Amino acid sequence: MDQLIVTDINNLIERETTPQWKLQQLSYSNHYVLALAAEGRAVYELDGFEQPQEIRKGDVLFLRKQLLHSATSDPVNPWKVCVVIFNAIDLSVETSILDHALPAISRTSFLTELTLLFREMLDAWTAKKPGHLLLCRGLLMKMLYLLMREQQLQTTPQARTIDHTIAMMTEHYNLTFSIHELAAHAGLSPSYYRLVFKKLTGFTVGQFQTLMKINKARDFLLSGDCNVTEAAQLVGFDNVYYFSAVFKKLTGINPSELLKRR
Incomplete structure (x- = not known):
């Protein structure tokens, strides 16, 4: 898709x-x-x-x-x-x-x-x-x-249940959920949850959460309401240097450069 x-x-x-x-x-x-x-x-x-x-x-x-x-x-x-x-x-x-x-x-x-x-x-x-x-x-x-x-x-069996956990991750973008937490919320085994999640989204749970956080951080930076450190903290990154490295890997640009171009 x-x-x-x-x-x-x-x-x-x-x-x-x-x-x-x-x-x-x-x-x-x-x-x-x-x-x-x-x-x-x-x-x-x-x-x-x-x-x-x-x-x-x-x-x-x-x-x-x-x-x-x-x-x-x-x-x-x-x-x-x-x-x-x-x-x-x-x-x-x-x-x-x-x-x-x-x-x-x-x-x-x-x-x-x-x-x-x-x-x-x-x-x-x-x-x-x-x-x-x-x-x-x-x-x-x-x-x-x-x-x-x-x-x-x-x-896809259990697809709507998976969608509910996706909504939960999206709402609480500042948190990072483990496979076991999400599977328990969905009432599924961790291995089956992992399988269905990848089938529905094309991403692993870790990849999905990271991409979601970076996209949210990008929105924060473009709004002009926060700096790089604040954006990182808002989406659950404690280490701003690690955040910057992940941000550039996924978007092709450093978050500080994005601020300058805004």
Whole structure:
């Protein structure tokens, strides 16, 4: 997931369909399609699915490249949909993670967040102000993150329990929790906690806590409210020299230099 990059947005639209709306045997060879059903209903026939798939308000439709599909809008309750057609690459592998990470149709618990993100993307796309493509790609990346994260939570045992411990670490960024403390809080064995945590985040517990602390310290320094020693102490580093070495290793810049550039 960390190596996924949206490279291009071909089109971004909000469409209120008519009762007669339909698509026939359509596919995109070089682009993905992500759609959010805002109102109404539609029926999709997707290559590889034995039965037609109904889409209702709150459903997310994801079409991978070259997926043949046909669709009709409900004649009584035609659907209103937000659609983005885009391309993305995964720098870590030859085949994009999107080809298998998201289902074709899903019901999301992030409906409010996705609706707001789509609205912000549509506004930026319509206004066409300088930098709008960069903004739209960033917003789309956040949408994909939410959807992929949701799939992780649904398919990984104990994922929500791990999320609770992550929230605890994030809230108490000045503390450093041991594997045994976190595992006990999650009700898991230390070895299993360590395994699931790495699967969900891509980091060890130690790496995650250090990165979180450094990012928080960076925010403190950029705010101008504290010096390097104070920032180190706020995030739980007793040795300012060690803090500075870790900060530079992870950010590429000394914290004192960051203060000067602010």
